[in-house]
Amino acid sequence: MKPEVFLPEDYRPAEDEPFMNDRQLEYFRRKLLQWKEEILNGSRETLEGLANSSRNIPDIADRASEETDRALELRTRDRQRKLVSKIEAALRRIDSGDFGYCEVSGEPISLKRLDARPIATMTLEAQERHERAERVHRDA
Template identity: 85%
Template sequence: MTVTHSSEPSGLQERAAMKAEIFLPDDYRPAETEPFMNDRQLEYFRRKLLNWKQELMSQSAETIEGLQESGRNVPDIADRASEETDRALELRTRDRQRKLVSKIDAALRRIENGEYGYCEVSGEPISLKRLDARPIATMTLEAQEKHERREKVHRDE
């Protein structure tokens, strides 16, 4: 068996090299007039997702610091109850953020795989306005509404 080595970079390396070349002006917004999910749009959403993830990670670090500082013993029962309620709220918020970071990572993987921006149910393009408002969206608005109606029916049973 003969193994040949190609001097061409792998597809992943090629995409990474292309990303480095993509210039996005600060005021760039994806437009319906552009080809859907072209390199500029993908780079725009990739950067948006990475910035959002960084913001969530910073907030998470602040939450941890706050929880460590508030670990003192409060003698007054009302103050202690209030502090425990605040702590529970912080932990719930942090759990939501953790789940959101997971969804952001999944969206970044879809960008890498060329699946970003397309509905996982219908395969149709997700509107740019929807993606701009919710860059982790995996369904078109119509598919999402249908999904939520089905969920509501099953919850009510």
């Protein structure tokens, strides 16, 4: 087990420090864990809300509106469930030492990109190439 890394409250990864040093890894680990916790708390609230709102609504328009809201909420929660698995994969990459490096090129992913999207697995350039290739295959 690694010793705990001291991380000042206002710490932000900087380009002038060694890439993916212990402080940067701890910063991203905490960021990912906090994001995961927020999603899981939201899911619990949604489940409680759905359980409490299963009432019989006589007006058909009101019932349809509630059903639509419920379906939208469930789709959102499904996307967030998938996001949680991506967060867990990013945490595993931190543990394995692969976090912050492009899975295609092996190049470092920019700190700005990782800060904005800590689940990123590709550099911006590799991601754009991947999306262009997907579009070509989809349009073919």
